[in-house]
Amino acid sequence: xxIRCLVTDISYLDPQEGIRxxxxxxxxxxxxxxxxxxxKYPTVESFWYFLLTxxxxxxxxxxxxxxxxxxxxxxxxxxxDAIRALPRESHPMVMLSVGILALQKDSKFAGFYNxxxxxKMTAWESVYEDASDIVARIPIIAAFIYNLKFRGDKQIAIDxxxxxxxxxxxxxxxxxxxxxxxxxxxxLHSDHxxxxxxxxxxxxxxxxxxxxxxxxxxxxxxLAGPLHGLANQEVLDWTxxxxxxxxxxxxxxxxxxxxxxxxxxNAGQVIxxxxxxxLRKTDPxxxxxREFCQNTP
Numbered sequence: 509x510x511i512r513c514l515v516t517d518i519s520y521l522d523p524q525e526g527i528r529x530x531x532x533x534x535x536x537x538x539x540x541x542x543x544x545x546x547x548k549y550p551t552v553e554s555f556w557y558f559l560l561t562x563x564x565x566x567x568x569x570x571x572x573x574x575x576x577x578x579x580x581x582x583x584x585x586x587x588x589d590a591i592r593a594l595p596r597e598s599h600p601m602v603m604l605s606v607g608i609l610a611l612q613k614d615s616k617f618a619g620f621y622n623x624x625x626x627x628k629m630t631a632w633e634s635v636y637e638d639a640s641d642i643v644a645r646i647p648i649i650a651a652f653i654y655n656l657k658f659r660g661d662k663q664i665a666i667d668x669x670x671x672x673x674x675x676x677x678x679x680x681x682x683x684x685x686x687x688x689x690x691x692x693x694x695x696l697h698s699d700h701x702x703x704x705x706x707x708x709x710x711x712x713x714x715x716x717x718x719x720x721x722x723x724x725x726x727x728x729x730x731l732a733g734p735l736h737g738l739a740n741q742e743v744l745d746w747t748x749x750x751x752x753x754x755x756x757x758x759x760x761x762x763x764x765x766x767x768x769x770x771x772x773x774n775a776g777q778v779i780x781x782x783x784x785x786x787l788r789k790t791d792p793x794x795x796x797x798r799e800f801c802q803n804t805p
Contacts, residue, residue: 513703514701514702514703514708514711516701516702517530517562518530518559518699518702519559519699519700519701519702520701521700521701521784521786521787523786523787523788523789524788524789525789525792526784526787526789526791526792526793527700527701527784527792527793529555529558529559529698529699530558530559530562533792534696534792534793534796535792535796537550537555537558537695538550538692538695538796540558540564541554541555541558541564541565542554542564542565542566542567542570544671544673544674544687544688544691547687547688547691548688549673549688549691549692550691550695551570551574551671551672551673551691552671552672552673552691552694552695552698553570553573553574553577553671553672554570554573555694555695555698556573556643557569557570557573559698559699574671574672576640576644577640577643577644577672578668580640580641580644580645581644581645581647581648581666582645582648583611583645583648583649583652584611584614586610587607587610587611587649588652590606590607590610591603591606591607591610591649591652591653591656592656594606596656596657599732600650600653600654600657601728601729601731601732601737601738602732603653603656603657604646604649604650604653604728605725605728605729605732606725607649607652607653608642608646608649608721608724608725608728609721609722609725611641611642611645611721612719612721612722614641614721615638615719615720615721616634616637616638616641617631617634617635617637617638617719617720618719618721619634620634621717621719635714635720638719638720638721639720642720642721642724644672647672647675647676647679648666648679650676651664651676651679651680652679654680655679655680655681659680659681662681663679664678664679664680664681665679666679667679670687671691672694673687673688673690673691673692673694674687674690674691676690676694677689677690685804688800688804689800692796692797692800693797696793696796696797697793700784704736705730705731705733705735705736706727706728706730706731706736706737707727708730709723709726709727709729709730710723710724710726710727711723713726713727734780739780739781742780743780743781745780746772746779746780750765750768753768754767754768
């Protein structure tokens, strides 16, 4: 901690302000980017453009990204077959990692490397192509896994009229309001200084010239750990057990919460949390989600 070992222009984590994307705080980012139709929130596509270039896109530029991702989002049937062949009790992250690996034969970077014309100076172009394909396809695979695990395998087809966030909400059978939840959540968790386990892992694996599918799958496997992405699940699990054990239908009090925390610690367990360890204030990503809940009927 406190040893800077990677430099990135994309994001910066300030201990007092939280994450900054291309120099902008979360509220500044949401305010600056073009909004989805009928929404107060920007699309993931506009944010992608912003992260890649550092420039706030015009609506026309956003529309180009939306249209391009539509051409990239089709997932071959064999990917779904590979996921469905796994034991149904497999964790969703196992399924997602396998799904990404199943796409590997489509890698343009691997094709370029094996072509006999590989050039490190232009290799970024095929990396960009693979990354764009992966990003466009992730929501499709993730929605399939969610429906497989939690909705009795009731799958919902892509709506070609919707942007990525809205389409994900649509595919998992969520409400109209959840379209903004998905847009917000994908943006908030897109990048945080690139030094975390999953981002570092993708850099490390790709440094061996493994293509982005191998690298991204490896990153997902790191993200699945309880000290990284799984912490969100651990927090939810702890909260649900707290409600079941201590509340019994009553409103939680400060005394109840204190007792639950001490009971957890005295049992030799850790209290799960989420956020950035270096922060010295409430995580602004949490504040964004909290404000959404307060402002949504």
